[in-house]
Structure formats: structure tokens, C-alpha cells
Amino acid sequence: MKPITYHPIGIIRTQYTQTGEMPIQAALAENSMMAVAELNDTFSEGLTDLDGFSHIILVYHFHKAAAPALMQKPFLDDAKHGIFSIRSPHRPNPIGISIVELVKVEGNNVYFNHADMLDETPLLDIKPFVPVFDHRDASRCGWIEHALLNNDRLKGSETNETN
Numbered sequence: 001m002k003p004i005t006y007h008p009i010g011i012i013r014t015q016y017t018q019t020g021e022m023p024i025q026a027a028l029a030e031n032s033m034m035a036v037a038e039l040n041d042t043f044s045e046g047l048t049d050l051d052g053f054s055h056i057i058l059v060y061h062f063h064k065a066a067a068p069a070l071m072q073k074p075f076l077d078d079a080k081h082g083i084f085s086i087r088s089p090h091r092p093n094p095i096g097i098s099i100v101e102l103v104k105v106e107g108n109n110v111y112f113n114h115a116d117m118l119d120e121t122p123l124l125d126i127k128p129f130v131p132v133f134d135h136r137d138a139s140r141c142g143w144i145e146h147a148l149l150n151n152d153r154l155k156g157s158e159t160n161e162t163n
Helices: 041-047 142-149
Strands: 010-013 035-039 055-061 095-106 109-113 121-128
Touching: 035 041, 035 121, 055 109
Parallel strands: none
Antiparallel strands: 010 035, 010 121, 035 109, 055 095, 055 121, 095 109
């Protein structure tokens, strides 16, 4: 296959400068401060009408990710799992996605809550979250289902200590 090249459309500014400070998922980032995605001026017009959505999907590059490994031990379990069954940033293509709450759009800045990414994360894309298109009732969650029921790491802790 031919290589694929993407260029950031902006940068994400958050309160997190170290991976150990971050929540493990945006849904668990209730104590995060408001963050901002600063788009390059070239893309400002593309933000037209985004403010009509309550949530957006941010697509970004894990710029601090370590070398990928196909088997890794995730935060929620002590056993190793295949990279495509976990959400580690240390992937063959270190791309992250987060569903966040849109607060406001001002100029080329998109303000949002529930940040779970590092400060200065390169932003690749923004998509509106549309429940009728994006919501799925999960009937199976693989190994995570058991881990969530039996894992004390989520109780009283919302930060990721391993990534």
C-alpha cells in the first residue's frame, strides 16, 4: 500500500502535560478543565454551524506515543491483549478519538469539556456527534466487560497511571 500523510488542522490545548495526569477516557474526564482546539486560520470557515451540536468527535495524533506493540497490558487489566482490542495510544497508527462536550465556538477556537488528551496534541479532524448515527447499544464488550465489573482502578481514580 502507498503511505498516507495527514497534516494537523490545529492543536488541542488541555490542562494535561503528563500522561499520568490524564483520564483514561473522555467519558471519565468529569474533573477536567475546559479545553480548546485551536484551528489553523485556513480551516475557520469549516467551523460554520458546528455550534449547533452538543457533542463533537475529535480525531487526533498521539504525539507522545511510544513504539507500538501488538500485545499490551491495558490500564483495566493485568493480562496482555491484542492492540486492536484495547485503547492504548501505542499503536501502529497512533490516532486517537474522543467524544467531548462542545461548549462554544469562537473564531477558530473550539472550546470543549471532558478532555482526555495531552496539551499540544495535533488535531486531525472534528466531526459532529449525531446520536442516531453514532450511538450503538453494546451487547458485548469483550474482555473489558469483566474488567469493568471487577476493577478497583476505576473506583476513586480517573487518571491513567500507565500511559
